Amino acid sequence: MRKSLLLALLLTFSAGCWAQLQGDTYAAAKQSKKATWTLTYSDSPGLATLVNGKPDGICYDLMEEFAKYVKTKTGIEVTFNYAKVDDPSNFTAFLTNVKASKGGVFGLSNTTITEERKKSYNFSPAFLKNVSMIITHNSVAEVTDLKNVASTFGSLKAVVVKGSTNEARMLELKKKYLPNLTIDNSASFLKSIDAVVADKNVLTSADFTYYLKALQSRKPIKRHAIFDESVEEFGSIMPLSNDWNGLLAEFMKSGFIESSQYNKIITDHLGQSVLTFIKKIK
16 A cells, blocks of 8 residues: 555544544524534433434434524524544543534533633533432342441442543542542443443442433332432533523523423433422422
8 A cells, every 4th residue: 555545544543533523603603593503422321322323312302402492592403413423332422522512513412510620611500400329239238227328339330431420429439438438430430330230249329310221121220319410400511612601501491301392302211100209309
């Protein structure tokens, strides 16, 4: 192979790997009355995933409702560009890609809103409250008294996604109750659950959507309800250069979250029992 051809192939490959996601800005769309939004995602059961190769989940439905709102409010016609994602389970790469994006790009997943992340992303208002759980294999005795954490979990090791709020949760557990706890990194939230299923000596911190998905799949896991926390909220993320965030906040706060259409979206993707559960923790 000639050097010039080899160089051309390498440059093409490099451009594909590091291609920056872009979407139209609100400022430009005001003039043209047209906009293309680029949607990317990290796989999250019921929130953002692919079903038979097509985008599916609460986050996608919310974006469709937002596009309708934009059309009614501003006259701007929105089309979606669904970005190809090489590894949907890689949440860390998802965060990195959205941060490096430009303009009308929206990141859809189970992304917890934190003050630290607000330094790097624009966030939508919360669309769902999360319940963070501590999960083990179902053969592990349930912890019903915090005095028994060390005796029950003392021989276990933890597996979590690095940089996630789940990792922060596990570090807190280590600090308070398990000073000798070993914490290993997992490539994805789903793989963290799989590690618990495969090894009775592993525990993890998981969002309630992953717990429900595992139960539906009849996986042998156990939730230790004494550790449940419902202080986290999920939001869609955008690069700081995305100027649609003001209009998105307006849409979310217009009464949509309290609407029957929102309730239908939750029920369609997570079920009526989850909608009831969510209403109780609001």
